[in-house]
Amino acid sequence: MKELADQAGNFAFLAKDAPELTKLGRLAEHFFLLDAPTSLIKTRQFAELTAKDIAARHGELPDTRATFDDVLRALQRRGLLQRQIADLFFHIKRVGNTAVHENEGTRSEALEALKMARLIGIWFHQVYNQAPNFRAGPFVPPQPPEDATPALREEIEALRKAVSDSADAEAKARMAAQEAIAAQATLEERAAREAEDRAFWENYAAEADRERQTAERTLAQVQAQAVASPVAELSDLAQMADQKAQELEIDEATTRVLIDAQLRAAGWEADSRTLRHAGGTRPEAGQAIAIAEWPTESGRVDYALFIDGQAVGVIEAKRSIRNVAGRLGQSKRYGQDIILTPEQKLTFTPSDDATAFRVPFVFVTNGRPYLKRLETLSGIWFWDARTGEPPRALMDWFSPRDLTARLEQKLDPAALAKTDRQLGVTGLRDYQVEAIHAVEAAIASGQRRLLIAMATGTGKTRLAIALMYELLRAQRFRRILFLVDRKALGIQTLDSMSNTETASLLKFDKIFPIAGMDKAIPDLEDRVQVSTVQAMIRRLFDNPDGQHPTPGSYDLIIVDEAHRGYVLDAELRDDDLGFRNLDDYLSAYRRVLDYFDATQIALTATPALHTREIFGAPVFHYSYRQAVIAGHLIDHRPPRRITTALSQTGIHFDAGEEVAVVDSRTNQVDLFDLEDEVDFEVAEFNKKVHTEAFNRAVATAVALECPPDKPGKTLIFAARDTHADILVKALRQALTEEYGPQPHDMVEKITGEVDRPNERIKVFRSDPRPKYVVTVDLLTTGIDIPSIVNLVFVRRVNSRILYDQMIGRATRRCDEIGKEYFRIFDAVDIYANLQTVTDMKPVVVNPSLSFTTLLGDLNRATTDEDRVWVRDQIVVKLRQRVRHIDPEYAKPLEAVLGPLVALPDQLRDAPPSATADLFARHPSLATVLDHAGNRPRPNGVYISEHEDELVSITDTFGRQASPADYIESFEAYIRANMNALPALIAATQKPRDLTRQDLKDLATALDEHGFSEASLRRAYGTARNADIAAHILGFVRQAALGDPLVPYATRVENGVQKILASRNWTSKQAQWLNRIGRALKDQPVGDPALLSDPLFAQQGGFDVINQTFDSGLGDVLKDLNAAIWSDGSEGGRAA
Known part of the structure; x- marks a missing residue:
């Protein structure tokens, strides 16, 4: 009879592979008529056991004793439950919890839970019992109880009609058997039959409970097997789960x-x-x-x-x-x-x-x-x-609150179109005002995703606060989410909001209530909330049953450091959404942005390609070079290359040599005899091989170049947390050897592993010590510490975006220590490596993708661009694979394919169709490549005892080998273009008419070819053994016309004296000329725009000062330019 019970219900298809689930489903059906709460409890047990089984098969089961809720959260976090399936699980959990804790539940709820559990069972069977083509028949409902509500009776009849209308003979037979039993039995006969069956069902329930407990005990073993499985297998399983979830058919009643x-x-x-x-x-x-x-x-x-x-x-x-x-x-x-x-x-x-x-x-x-x-x-x-x-x-x-807030919005675009109004936040720079008006115009035109690109240190946070003030004041938006990617940046933003004064003399946070980072749901009166993206992900997706923000909780999102999205959950390439399931590729930012129905403004200093794909081209752009020219940021000198003996030769281990290897998971050190030679280049130092000697040599260089008694601080980038510890120890020792005993806190580590890292960042920013800080990722982006004057790279990065962000840590001005430039020290050849990096997006979007999956993508790709993209992923993955493949697998492959080492280049140089043809000719090749073993080599970090020593510390001038080569290249460029580029023509032939825009265009053109003022100053200074603080215009005119290199401040002083001596000025006019001269030392071109700076604007600006000069100030400024920069044809050469 037990076998008949297993085979009789809607869950019979699970009997062979998951008998414990069949029994739970059958019991839920049995108790539907007898006791609805008990039926719901059994359905809940069915769903919970299924969820744990799924988690274990993916290696994601938190613990065999984990609660149902914990398991569902873990599955959701890993993107293993597609929303449609997750809704079914959570619904069963909710009604099941009520049945367990309150003994409540209706037959209508029990029927819906049965239908949902069967849908879960069908999906589970297709995916995890390896029955992808399984097609379940219609759900066979029970007979309606005599006391059924009209709605329940109507639904059961609709389900029975669906069975009758189907072609499924087995389902019809089961329903006919139900009807026959119901027709032939009187109430008394049914009661007698139930009494006879009671003992059976009690035994059946006890057996089901034993099987459930046994199944739960085996989950740990299933979990262990999954953890040991190849990543590609788990990826394919997740892909199948996603695909089958999309194909699941849910009827109208369950949908409602x-x-x-x-x-x-x-x-x-x-x-x-x-x-x-x-x-x-x-x-x-x-x-x-x-x-x-x-x-x-x-x-x-x-x-x-x-x-x-x-x-x-x-x-x-x-x-x-x-x-x-x-x-x-x-x-x-x-x-x-x-x-x-x-x-x-x-x-x-x-x-x-x-x-x-x-x-x-x-x-x-x-x-x-x-x-x-x-x-x-x-x-x-x-x-x-x-x-x-x-x-x-x-x-x-x-x-409801979302819609109420929408109805309170003021949508009139004219409210944002008034560019002549006084802004609420005072003291903004001109480019910040331009940015605000550009954003307002874009919003008024209906644009919903906007990008602002502004160099690190140019006041993006202040701009954002001013922008929020304007948009909230106009009531265009009701609540704003300011999204950051780490807590330290959130704290920094909240501090800025509490310190930003407005025109009303009140601080920003006193005008608009702000919800802090710990508040899960903003209060009704809150107008701004600051949150980390990680916290928002948890609120939105970790607990669908809990309280979480709704799509209209915020109608504007400002994304700070928007480029950071690419390094979070997954490296997103939007093109790949046509190939694989969404959650595998959505970055954390993208998931949040897709969830909220809000206008979105992204702020970044380094707009990556993926950022532009999401937000479009920048509506406003203010570059690092523009900011340097305007005097808002500090330039850096050419990077200083730290060369050691090992960085030149690499680290080499011979075959047969005994090496110590640290297991990165357990920190256990094991000894291995190498079967093959092993080599490590400098890029792998401190990542794949532990070398204290190299780090001591680098620390010696840092100590020599960055003495502790010099103004400013030094930030050192390490490869990992343990590497940071090595560098701290080495640098403390090097400083002591060079300068004598130093305070212990002179050198500190600040990473996510230290106690209270945010407090340590504040100390680094504000206190005299530490002067040297070693970090990994915590200080690579967004942290504002103006006193940093030295950056040291002992970590190779392959992303231009990340590199530029790291450089941005030192670009801010710090006048109190006389900071004129900052220095970069490169111990891992990062600068040369990045010369060839032009695309910020990694080629291999997801390294865990199997060859089988990528080949499927290639065959499904519909455009040439997509086919090339997938082909390139296959090539890069193949290049990595053949480098490490076990010779046992390599030999038979080479017998068929030829030398494996040449294969990636052959595929790269051929059209994508050649890659598809290769795998088509050898159908098993993808599987072999996915599962072929690696060449035997210990896993972990090697320990090197090789000696090392400092060889040299030299300037790096891009592709030029020496300062003289750099100068020669610069002069050749100037001579070749001095009559072709308008900006060069103005600088060399018409200095009287120079404008700020001319200077910006000139600096941009030079920067694109690798020529900056700081690099030129260093090159000329090194070549001529004298540091001449000339301006970029001075270097240009020297290269083009032979002008002497005169310190720029001296040029300005001479120019002002020349103008003062040229005629009789009133005392007021002379006073203004001296003020303009002082301003010109920071703002190198005298034009009317100079007089709009705050120093002059508060005195009335150009219009008022122009009256002092009898409306001739424009000509006076041109004369001053000529006096500073002119050659003989325009009034004599500057001294």
Whole structure:
């Protein structure tokens, strides 16, 4: 009878591979009629055991004793539960918890839970029991109980009709058997049969419980096997799970139950079974309710949304809708035709083409979760009748509070168009004001994603605060999320908000309430919230059952350091969304940005390609070179290359040599006899090989070049935390040997591993010590410490973005220590390595992807660009693979393919079709490459005892070998272009008419060819054994015309004296000329724009000062330029 019970229910298909699940499902069916709460408990046990099994098979089970909630969170965190499946699990967990703790639950809930559990079982069987082609028949419902509600009886009859209409003979037979038993048995006979069966079902339940416990005990073994499995296998399994989840068919009734739950989670009263217009449900004051089947003039809309008794939106929700975006037309019609009483009508201002609408918000959904790559076929599509903007997809439902906040927005674009108004935050620089107006214009034009590119140190945070002030004051937005990627940056931003003064003399945070980083949900009155992206990810995706922000919680998001998204969850390439599941590739930023329905402004100093793909081209750009020219940032001298004996030769271990290797997971040191020679280049030092001698040599160089008694601080970049410890020890020793005993806190490590790292950062910024800090990633971006004058790279990075961010740590001015430039020390040849790095995006998007997966991508690619992209991933992965493949596998492969080492280059130089053809001719090649063993080599970090010594510390001038070569290259460029580039023509032939824009254009052109003022000053100083503080214009004119190199400050002083002596000036005029001269030492060109700087603006600016010069100030400024820079033809050469 037990076997018959296993084979009789809706879960019989699991009997062979997962009998414990079959029994739990069968028991849930059995108790449906007898006791609904018990049925729900068994369904919950079914779902929990399934979730634990899935987690174990992916190696993600937190602990065999982990709670159901913990397991679901772990699966969600790893992107292993597609939203549609996750909704089923969480629904069963919710109703099951109520049954367990309160002994409550209805038969309607039990029936829905059974249907959902079967859907989970079908998906599980297809994916994890390796039955991808399995097709389950229709769900066979139980006989309706005699006391069934009308709604339950209606649903059971609909399910029975679906069985009758199907072609599934087995399902029909089971339903016929049910009917036969029901027809032939009287009430008394059924009671007698139940009494006879009770003992069986009690034994069956006990056996099911034993099997469940046994299955749970074996999960640890399953977990261990998964952890040891190749990454490619787990990746393929996750991909299959995602694919089968998308193919799952959910019926109309279950779709409505899930949508009801989603609406309730967003804060609406919703139950499409009971809260129906036909059942008498009407909106009331103080309610936020979704009423089902509301009448319109053209039919009934699935839901009408009411807040405080007034209609705010309509929802069309049908499982049968395939093209969700395409069905908005019907939903819009309902928005126009909805039948409302005068009291139920909301007053709002529609857009010009929506004047007939009776509600402002229109929605349509088919219940499927939002997928970017299937955007029109999934998600919740939304249209706003007030703006008339194109419809867009949402990942979740707006809350009532969201819609109320939307209705309070002031959408008039004219409010942002007034560029002559006084800004609320005072003391802004001209480029910051330009940036604000550029953003406002873009928003007024309807742009929803914007990028601002401003060099590190130019005041992006202050700009953001000023921008937030303007947008909140205009009530264009109601709440802003300021998103950072680490807590230290969030604290820094909050400090800036509390210190930024406004025109009203109040600090920013006293005008607009701010929610701190620890607040999960902002309060109603909060206007700004600062959060880390990691915290927001946890709030949004770790616990769907808990309280979390809704898509409209913020209507503006400002993303600080937006380039950082590429190093978080996954390295996103948007093109790949057409190939694989979304969660594997979404970076943490992108997941958050896709979730919120908000205008998004990204701030970055280094706009990477992926940043532009998300936000578009910058609406405003202010470069590092522009900021240096304007005197807002400090330039760096040519990098100083630290060369040691080992960095020149590398580290070599001979075959047969005994080496010590540290296991990075356990820190255990083991000894190995090498079977082959092993070599490490300098790029691998401190990553793959531990070498104290190299670090001692580098520390000696740092101590010599950066004495502790010199002003400013030194920041050193290490490869990993343990490497930072080595450098701290070595540098303390080197300083002591060179300068005598030093305070212990002269050198410190600040990484994520130290106690209270944020406090340590504050000490580094504010206190005299430490003067030398070693870090890994914590201080690479966003941290503001102006006194840093030396950067030391003992870590090779291959990303220009990350390198530029690291450089940005030292670009800020620090006048109190007389900082004129900063220095870069390169111990790992990072500068030369990055000369060839032009694309910020790694070629291999996800190193764990198998050859099998990449080959599938190649065959599915539809454009030449995509085919080349995938081919390149295969080539890079193949190059890495053949380098380490075990000779046992290599020999038979080379017998067929020829030399493996040449194969990557052959494929790279051929069209992508050649790669596809190669794998087509050898169908098993991808599998062999995925699973072939590596050449035997100990895993971990090698320990090198090789001796090392400092060889040299020399300047690096890009591709030029010496300062003289650099100067020669510069002079050749100037001579070749002095009559071709307008900026060079102005600098060499028309200095009188020079403007700031000319100077910017000149510096940009020179910078593009590797010529900066600091590098030229260093090169000329080294070649001529004298440090001449000439200006970039001085170097240009020396190369073009032979002008002597005169310190720029001396040029200005001479020029001012020349002008003062040229005529009789009034005392007021002379006073202004001296002031202008002092300003010109920082702002190298005298034009009317100079007089708009704060020093002059507070005295009335150009217009007022011009009156002092009888409206001739413009000519006076030109004469001053000529006096500073002129050659003989324009009044004599400067001394």
